[in-house]
Amino acid sequence: MYYTGEMAATLMEIARRTGLSKSSVSQCLRSDGPKSHLFRPETRERVRRIAAELGYRPNSAARATAYGRTGSIALLMSINPIRSSLFEGLLCGLHDELHRNDMQLAIARMPDEELSDDQRLPKILRDWCCDGMIINYTDAIPAPMKAIIREHQIPAIWINSKQEHDCVRPDDFGAAQQIAQRLIELGHRRIAFSDFSHGMTYADPHYSVIDRRGGYERALADAGLQPEVWASTDDERIPGDQRMAYATAKLSARDRPTAVIGYSQNDLFPVHAGALAAGLTVGRDLSIATFAPAPYTHLGPPFATCILPEEEMGRSAVEMLMQKIADPAGLLPARVLKMHFNPGGTCVPPSGDSTED
Amino acid sequence: MYYTGEMAATLMEIARRTGLSKSSVSQCLRSDGPKSHLFRPETRERVRRIAAELGYRPNSAARATAYGRTGSIALLMSINPIRSSLFEGLLCGLHDELHRNDMQLAIARMPDEELSDDQRLPKILRDWCCDGMIINYTDAIPAPMKAIIREHQIPAIWINSKQEHDCVRPDDFGAAQQIAQRLIELGHRRIAFSDFSHGMTYADPHYSVIDRRGGYERALADAGLQPEVWASTDDERIPGDQRMAYATAKLSARDRPTAVIGYSQNDLFPVHAGALAAGLTVGRDLSIATFAPAPYTHLGPPFATCILPEEEMGRSAVEMLMQKIADPAGLLPARVLKMHFNPGGTCVPPSGDSTED
DNA sequence: ATGAAAGCGCTAACAA
DNA sequence: TTGTTAGCGCTTTCAT
Numbered sequence: 001m002y003y004t005g006e007m008a009a010t011l012m013e014i015a016r017r018t019g020l021s022k023s024s025v026s027q028c029l030r031s032d033g034p035k036s037h038l039f040r041p042e043t044r045e046r047v048r049r050i051a052a053e054l055g056y057r058p059n060s061a062a063r064a065t066a067y068g069r070t071g072s073i074a075l076l077m078s079i080n081p082i083r084s085s086l087f088e089g090l091l092c093g094l095h096d097e098l099h100r101n102d103m104q105l106a107i108a109r110m111p112d113e114e115l116s117d118d119q120r121l122p123k124i125l126r127d128w129c130c131d132g133m134i135i136n137y138t139d140a141i142p143a144p145m146k147a148i149i150r151e152h153q154i155p156a157i158w159i160n161s162k163q164e165h166d167c168v169r170p171d172d173f174g175a176a177q178q179i180a181q182r183l184i185e186l187g188h189r190r191i192a193f194s195d196f197s198h199g200m201t202y203a204d205p206h207y208s209v210i211d212r213r214g215g216y217e218r219a220l221a222d223a224g225l226q227p228e229v230w231a232s233t234d235d236e237r238i239p240g241d242q243r244m245a246y247a248t249a250k251l252s253a254r255d256r257p258t259a260v261i262g263y264s265q266n267d268l269f270p271v272h273a274g275a276l277a278a279g280l281t282v283g284r285d286l287s288i289a290t291f292a293p294a295p296y297t298h299l300g301p302p303f304a305t306c307i308l309p310e311e312e313m314g315r316s317a318v319e320m321l322m323q324k325i326a327d328p329a330g331l332l333p334a335r336v337l338k339m340h341f342n343p344g345g346t347c348v349p350p351s352g353d354s355t356e357d
Numbered sequence: 358m359y360y361t362g363e364m365a366a367t368l369m370e371i372a373r374r375t376g377l378s379k380s381s382v383s384q385c386l387r388s389d390g391p392k393s394h395l396f397r398p399e400t401r402e403r404v405r406r407i408a409a410e411l412g413y414r415p416n417s418a419a420r421a422t423a424y425g426r427t428g429s430i431a432l433l434m435s436i437n438p439i440r441s442s443l444f445e446g447l448l449c450g451l452h453d454e455l456h457r458n459d460m461q462l463a464i465a466r467m468p469d470e471e472l473s474d475d476q477r478l479p480k481i482l483r484d485w486c487c488d489g490m491i492i493n494y495t496d497a498i499p500a501p502m503k504a505i506i507r508e509h510q511i512p513a514i515w516i517n518s519k520q521e522h523d524c525v526r527p528d529d530f531g532a533a534q535q536i537a538q539r540l541i542e543l544g545h546r547r548i549a550f551s552d553f554s555h556g557m558t559y560a561d562p563h564y565s566v567i568d569r570r571g572g573y574e575r576a577l578a579d580a581g582l583q584p585e586v587w588a589s590t591d592d593e594r595i596p597g598d599q600r601m602a603y604a605t606a607k608l609s610a611r612d613r614p615t616a617v618i619g620y621s622q623n624d625l626f627p628v629h630a631g632a633l634a635a636g637l638t639v640g641r642d643l644s645i646a647t648f649a650p651a652p653y654t655h656l657g658p659p660f661a662t663c664i665l666p667e668e669e670m671g672r673s674a675v676e677m678l679m680q681k682i683a684d685p686a687g688l689l690p691a692r693v694l695k696m697h698f699n700p701g702g703t704c705v706p707p708s709g710d711s712t713e714d
Numbered sequence: 715a716t717g718a719a720a721g722c723g724c725t726a727a728c729a730a
Numbered sequence: 731t732t733g734t735t736a737g738c739g740c741t742t743t744c745a746t
Contacts, residue, residue, distance in 0.1 A: 008485065008509075010739060021717045026741065034742085038715060055508055060486040061427055062739035064418030065722050071480070072463070079449070087444055092436070095466045104480055106429070107462045109452045123428070123461055128365065129417040151412055152365075196655070240654035241702070266655050269626065273656055276633040297597035298553070298623050299630055345598070367723060378733045383725065391726080395731060419723035422738050718745075729734070 009054035017050050025051075029058070072104035073321060074130040076145070078137055079111040089293050090159075093314020094134070101322060106130055110142060121148075132321045136160055138206045155324035157317045157332075162207045166324065167334040168316045172208040172291070175306040175339040176215025179261055179289045182341065184223045186349045188259045188287065191220065192250070194230040194271055195263035196243050212263055212291060228257060247274025251286065258350035259287035265296050265303065272299060283346045291339070301345025309337045366411035374407050382408075386415070429461035430678060431487040433502070435494055436468040446650050447516075450671020451491070458679060463487055467499060478505075489678045493517055495563045512681035514674045514689075519564045523681065524691040525673045529565040529648070532663040532696040533572025536618055536646045539698065541580045543706045545616045545644065548577065549607065551587040551628055552620035553600050569620055569648060585614060604631025608643065615707035616644035622653050622660065629656060640703045648696070658702025666694045 015022045027033045028047040036044070064070045075094065098105055108124040124130065125148050132155035149156050158167040183191050193216045198209045213229065220227045230250065232238045238246055247270050250256060262268035268290050272282055280286045282300060289304035296303040320332050372379045384390045385404040393401070421427045432451065455462055465481040481487065482505050489512035494502070506513050515524040540548050550573045555566045570586065577584045587607065589595045595603055604627050607613060619625035625647050629639050637643045639657060646661035653660040677689050
């Protein structure tokens with residue numbers, strides 16, 4: 001039943017050794033207990049010491065049974081590839097805030113196939129084993145999942161997704177608009193937007209695919225400029241090994257763009273290489289900018305970057321979830337997080353050699 | 358206590374409605390229960406139906422209290438930046454195998470500072486709340502963590518780290534050796550190894566930093582070739598914005614290497630760009646290869662890559678952990694996972710224009 | 715300042 | 731084939 005031959009220490013054992021009762025020991029051991037301050041400091045100290053000697057570890061399952069809260073929340077994700085880069089910071093933020101609340105994080109990934117079969121539901125949905133959920137499903141949200149959460153009124157916060165309520169997400173539209181405006185202010189007239197990975201080839205893309213491009217187009221429209229989008233379409237796909245050549249061609253043209261905004265860093269690498277091939281130096285002859293958790297720094301001057309507020313999103317989500325757990329009925333307004341623009345070293349005025357309007 | 362005004366359904370409630378006893382209901386509901394097959398199919402069906410109607414979700418805390426197992430395992434990580442790329446596949450592997458065992462994954466990240474202060478230990482170490490741990494600490498392993506795991510004899514498997522026992526890791530040495538041998542077989546005589554990020558600047562680097570370079574050097578030595586390492590040293594740092602220039606210089610020399618092995622993809626981007634700047638075409642004039650979860654495909658032909666067996670590592674770790682939970686005393690021999698080499702499109706014979714020995 | 719007792723929801727050994 | 735009983739380790743209420 002336990003790891004060792006000897007049983008693990010319990011409250012009962014400590015009670016025996018200290019001559020106190022089980023409930024007294026329980027109180028003494030918890031600094032937050034409703035009556036813990038009623039005990040003599042010396043008593044509490046004695047209890048602590050014995051507990052330490054015995055290597056006592058509270059059985060959190062038993063506590064959860066009695067207390068009615070598990071002390072853990074779950075992060076739900078699709079089993080389909082997530083942008084793992086988004087993960088590191090998010091985890092930090094979640095951890096930070098959870099730790100402040102002395103709670104744990106469980107991770108659950110859901111293959112869509114299994115959700116149809118009730119028997120094979122992930123434990124996390126089948127059992128009652130967490131106090132709330134943070135949902136990182138951005139699209140193609142499995143119906144059974146939503147149903148279960150609704151029926152059982154499980155406190156849940158959506159992240160990285162556009163929802164009216166109980167939701168946190170970065171302001172992708174605003175960020176893209178901001179980048180484009182900065183470039184326009186610097187004097188750029190031809191600004192391209194590259195999104196090789198998505199383009200219009202997905203029926204139901206992540207909202208950021210729409211919004212980043214949307215913000216860019218809005219900024220250009222407001223300034224009376226023509227947008228130029230480099231993206232795969234249903235008619236014209238741009239596979240990985242052709243992107244660099246594509247960029248080279250575009251950047252070799254007489255009316256080439258003087259700046260390129262990439263949907264992500266991955267959309268900028270081929271642009272960077274294409275610029276080199278076209279004889280241009282990024283950060284001098286060509287400005288580039290993108291969206292990422294942190295500026296890319298291994299390829300010359302740091303890429304100008306709108307910083308994805310991953311940590312903040314994690315912290316906000318937990319914060320909101322705590323409120324939701326306290327008051328499951330209340331609807332929380334969506335939080336839209338501003339992104340900070342780090343100009344890095346790749347955002348400069350257009351150089352003289354390019355065609356000015 | 359519960360989410361809704363109405364209490365959540367319990368075994369007791371189902372017992373009441375079916376006219377059965379609590380324990381009968383418990384057995385009927387679990388297909389794996391020791392006595393579940395003793396009940397009439399019609400009884401079991403009735404119980405199932407009522408449970409479903411009531412929206413019954415087993416309280417896994419209560420179950421854990423009674424059964425003595427939590428049904429979850431924890432992944433321990435440092436709070437310091439991990440290679441997040443390593444994360445996606447690992448998570449898949451862990452999830453796969455855990456799901457087969459109907460278990461859950463908890464994530465815990467440990468800031469080193471807090472570990473000194475006993476009061477602020479992460480819940481995961483302070484409480485008894487998982488059946489075992491998978492440890493992703495590769496270096497600078499916090500002493501209190503090790504102590505707790507040892508004292509409480511918590512079943513634990515180390516991943517991504519060199520340990521004698523209870524450990525799974527990729528064969529970085531062998532993989533590097535394999536890459537180098539392939540290049541040598543192709544006719545390359547000058548093969549460089551680039552590790553801009555680490556080099557010799559860290560006192561206690563991840564074992565792969567040593568082993569990848571080591572495997573490379575061994576292969577070259579065996580073939581009687583001179584190694585050429587591009588790495589930061591204590592005397593000569595190569596910051597991010599100088600790497601490309603560094604590579605350009607090296608690749609412009611008359612006795613330039615005809616192939617470069619990068620410690621990671623990030624070490625290859627500057628090389629790729631440097632090659633362009635030096636007028637070389639990667640995959641024709643220059644071969645490159647590296648180690649990664651998957652070949653990089655957004656920059657011309659896919660990078661030749663030794664595939665990090667993340668999923669397999671995750672699965673193996675869980676598998677071993679299950680054994681360890683069953684028999685905590687037994688020592689499991691370390692598993693060293695072979696990597697598969699995917700030649701992609703950047704591994705070709707040296708072209709004629711380079712200096713042949 | 716401390717203890718006794720009841721109960722959380724579940725499992726398992728033993729009866730019937 | 732089903733019920734009874736006794737826990738699991740903890741928290742909380744109510745006495746003292």
